Amino acid sequence: METKLASPWVKVIEGLKAWARINSPWVIHYNSGSCNGCDIEILATLTPRYDLERLGIKIQGSPRHADVLICTGPVTRQSRERLLRIYEQMPEPKFVVAVGSCGLSGGVFHGSYNIVGSIDEVLPVSAYVPGCPPRPEAIIHGVVALLESLKQPA
């Protein structure tokens, strides 16, 4: 396979794309079986007090408009299909942030009969936010850490 040297134009356009992606992450929120604690914290994160719009973060209803899937809770057997379907409906490039202890490992539900497991057993997760539930600051930090990681050339 021949290797192509990136022309300056391609570099500029790629840089512009990366800049836009970092500065305008639209999120969609899905609860794949958590106790609702993390979801309440996510809603608190979206209130004017934390004002995510200053980072360009906007919650979207439609997976077609979203870049980041914020997912809470362990994946139950029932919600696995739905979670996968939502993920597949999102256009590329897309990222997943797992929020809460249950999302990371199954948490207190670990080993339960109706649980598939943590979110990264179903989807490729880019950032993990531990906590039960994590504070809004932690959730913002998680998303910002994901955005920082996008700055490095892949």
Add this chain to the structure above:
Amino acid sequence: MNNISLPPLVALLVFPGGLFLMALGLAYEYIDRKLVARFQNRLGPRWFQPLADLVKLLAKEEIIPDGVHRGLFIILPVIAVAGALTAALYTPLAGFMPAYSFPGDLVVTLYLLSVMTLSMGLAGANTADRFSLIGATRTLTQLFSYEAPFLLALLGPAIAAGSWQISTINLYAENNRWMIFTQPVGFIVAIIGLMGKLELPPFDAPEAETEIVAGALTEYSGRGYALFRLGKDIELVIGLTLVSAFYLGGLANPLEFLLKTLALLLVVAALQSLFARLRIDQTVGLWWRAGAILGLVQLAVIIAGSSWLRPLLFK
């Protein structure tokens, strides 16, 4: 009023028509979002936010869902933006004479502005998704309700000026008393009609994200969604230009254009944050029961005043 003559290609691509208007649209979207954020006691977005949103959406994958007419799905966003950009050629943008002008261009401009709403409705009806379908129904219902009052409200100044040409009305507005004082009812109907046209908060039932996800544009991703958003920003600028040219004493120079449209944008942003969303039947009721009748009364008064009272008073 300044008059500049531009080569047609420049008029279409750079100054009133293309890049300038897109940049202005993004800037006005930013100002609108920032104002709403400040009214809600938030910091609000950064100045480049609309641009970042646009570039990101353009760079994203565009998914064409199953069950749509592919050609329509691809072409509708382009038609929407093209309609909005064409409408700009007939408006006194930035206080300069319209790039093109002919008697009766007011009607053409209004129809060109409706092209975007129509293509949004078609885009929603084109997809098999239930949220898009409901959104499309609501978009078109709203189109039929605001269009008549908005037209009536813009007809008032047109009849007062005795012309259907936007540049003539603009000139008349500059040389006479501000029509917001002589026709206050028309101004209110016009600004509410404009908010309905842009589906801004009290009238955002067609894209109510708490009920129907994102309305007609639910299935659009990437390029299509970006173009629809851009079209809406352009319409915001053109709508503000039209209303301030007609009611706020005309637009004579770029400074006046900025001051008047931004003042109007402040009012629009304040109304957005003051009111909660109306149901679609309330929206229709408001416009047909209050808006259209007020517009008609205003029109009757103007016609009576100009054809009957004026000869009586100033013999």
